[in-house]
Amino acid sequence: MSTLDVRADLFDAPLPPTPIDVPFDFDVAIVGLGYVGLPTALAYHAGGSRVLALDASSRRLRTIAARGADLIAPDRERLDIALHAPAAFRLTGDARELARASAIVVCVPTPVDARQVPDLTALRAACATVVATARPGQLIMLTSTTYVGCTHDLVEQPLRERGMQIGRDVFVTFSAERIDPGNVGFAQEVVPRVVGGATPECEEEGARLLSRYTASVHRVSSxxxxxxxxxxxxxxxxxxxxxxxxxxxxxxxxxxxxxxxxxxxxxxxxxxxxxxxxxxxxxxxxxxxxxxxxxxxxxxxxxxxxxxxxxxxxxxxxxxxxxxxxxxxxxxxxxxxxxxxxxxxxxxxxxxxxxxxxxxxxxxxxxxxxxxxxxxxxxxxxxxxxxxxxxxxxxxxxxxxxxxxxxxxxxxxxxxxxxxxxxxxxxxxxxxxxxxxxxxxx
Ligand SMILES: NC(=O)c1ccc[n+]([C@@H]2O[C@H](COP(=O)([O-])OP(=O)(O)OC[C@H]3O[C@@H](n4cnc5c(N)ncnc54)[C@H](O)[C@@H]3O)[C@@H](O)[C@H]2O)c1
Known part of the structure; x- marks a missing residue:
């Protein structure tokens, strides 16, 4: 279980109607800045992307801003650089800002409970927020490890119910993180990523997003x-x-x-x-x-x-x-x-x-x-x-x-x-x- 104090209230607050005419200020938003999400946000930033870094825990955000997160040395340097570039790396706890990013990467915990049953609380909450704030042109990528069919259940289907056409209005993908925290031997950039999309167009967009920082993307059919x-x-x-x-x-x-x-x-x-x-x-x-x-x-x-x-x-x-x-x-x-x-x-x-x-x-x-x-x-x-x-x-x-x-x-x-x-x-x-x-x- 995550030991961080998740402020669900930030995400339960009613969201205003999604603006559809504002430009995308960020190339990618990372939802969940833990052992995986924070290095991922930093890798995108180092690859030249403008990054919106979102977490539901105000404590976690303070820890990151104070440079107190548990990171390997190269990522500590990246964080230092990123925190000096607020226009290209923005830390936030406000989920409404997701509308400002052209791609959303969900990277929240997926633990099991004491009876070893999957605990999808964080993933459900994050996906509900992402679906609620989704606007045309956005790509949504789940990276949290989860059961087969989850991206369909928590993202694709709810977006359809919002009247969006998948592969045309919004793009839905899954690409699990493969980072090995603490391991300096394999930088995220050199580890190939596997991506699947809800449609061929989604897969294409997902591969394009990952190519912003990964050297190699392996596409799968679903x-x-x-x-x-x-x-x-x-x-x-x-x-x-x-x-x-x-x-x-x-x-x-x-x-x-x-x-x-x-x-x-x-x-x-x-x-x-x-x-x-x-x-x-x-x-x-x-x-x-x-x-x-x-x-x-x-x-x-x-x-x-x-x-x-x-x-x-x-x-x-x-x-x-x-x-x-x-x-x-x-x-x-x-x-x-x-x-x-x-x-x-x-x-x-x-x-x-x-x-x-x-x-x-x-x-x-x-x-x-x-x-x-x-x-x-x-x-x-x-x-x-x-x-x-x-x-x-x-x-x-x-x-x-x-x-x-x-x-x-x-x-x-x-x-x-x-x-x-x-x-x-x-x-x-x-x-x-x-x-x-x-x-x-x-
Ligand atoms: N840790 C690893 O070694 C590793 C490696 C590969 C993949 N993964 C997978 O990556 C995912 C994330 O794991 P982690 O180790 O980074 O978790 P973590 O607990 O370190 O971090 C998750 C972050 O998400 C935040 N969060 C929780 N609910 C949120 C919400 N609704 N909206 C926004 N932020 C929210 C938490 O505050 C926390 O900062 C999991 O699915 C895990 O299985 C982990």
């Missing part, structure tokens, strides 16, 4: 194909991560180093792609996106055994981590009651501050429930709130905590583990901390 492509991409990752975790356990049982095996298998130039085991998955994609598919397929009685099993295994991984820590403590003649356990890194992946769905939060709660004293250290997350409501601050001097066990959960590039004593018991949840003496694998 909105549904584009929506399904994103679900396949992230389901593929989920299934392979579940397999990598299982291989880690298999290798553990047979005393074979799993990371070395994966690296060796990766030398095969075809038919293999490396996925690494870990303490679980987090973030806004892998734990959520496959559930959009599973949810949709339930009523169709389609067999989804492989995906369902992978998602069940992934969800169970934090418990497996806790079991492993109990084993390690047990071997030292200790129990969890009163044990001092320290997590190194609690964000869901390296080099981001994103804590959404991070396995660390569940692991910490489970260990505390078992009576352990649990702390963490993380250069990207000074303060965390666990699912139980418990709160913790990152330890500035983790060595002074004198942990019985350290769980390496996430290793940022700037993590400094020099404080680890040679005899500290370390459980390596990343499977990639061979530099730590005496570590045991998860």
């Amino acid at each position: 909105l549904a194909t584009a929506e399904m492509t994103k679900l396949l991409e992230n389901t593929f990752r989920a299934v392979n991560i579940a397999l990598a975790n299982e291989f880690a356990d298999i290798c553990g049982a047979l005393d074979v180093p799993v990371t070395e095996v994966i690296e060796a298998a990766s030398t095969k130039p075809y038919g293999f792609m490396a996925f690494y085991p870990g303490p679980g998955v987090g973030g806004h994609c892998i734990p959520c996106d496959p559930h959009y598919l599973l949810w949709q397929l339930k009523s169709l009685h389609v067999d989804t055994g492989v995906i369902t099993e992978a998602m069940t295994r992934i969800a169970a991984r934090p418990r497996r981590v806790v079991e492993r820590i109990r084993d390690v403590l047990g071997r030292a003649g200790k129990g969890t009651l009163g044990a001092r356990i320290l997590l190194v890194g609690v964000t869901y992946k390296p080099d981001v501050a994103d804590l959404r769905e991070s396995p660390a939060l569940e692991i910490m709660d489970l260990l505390i429930d078992l009576g352990a004293e649990v702390q963490f250290t993380d250069t990207h997350a000074p303060h965390i709130r666990l699912g139980s409501g418990r709160e913790r601050d990152s330890l500035a001097d983790p060595g002074a905590f004198h942990p019985d066990v350290v769980l390496v959960h996430t290793r940022h590039h700037d993590s400094d583990l020099a404080w680890l004593e040679a005899d500290t018991v370390v459980v390596d949840g990343t499977y990639r901390s061979a530099d730590i003496t005496g570590r045991v694998l998860l």
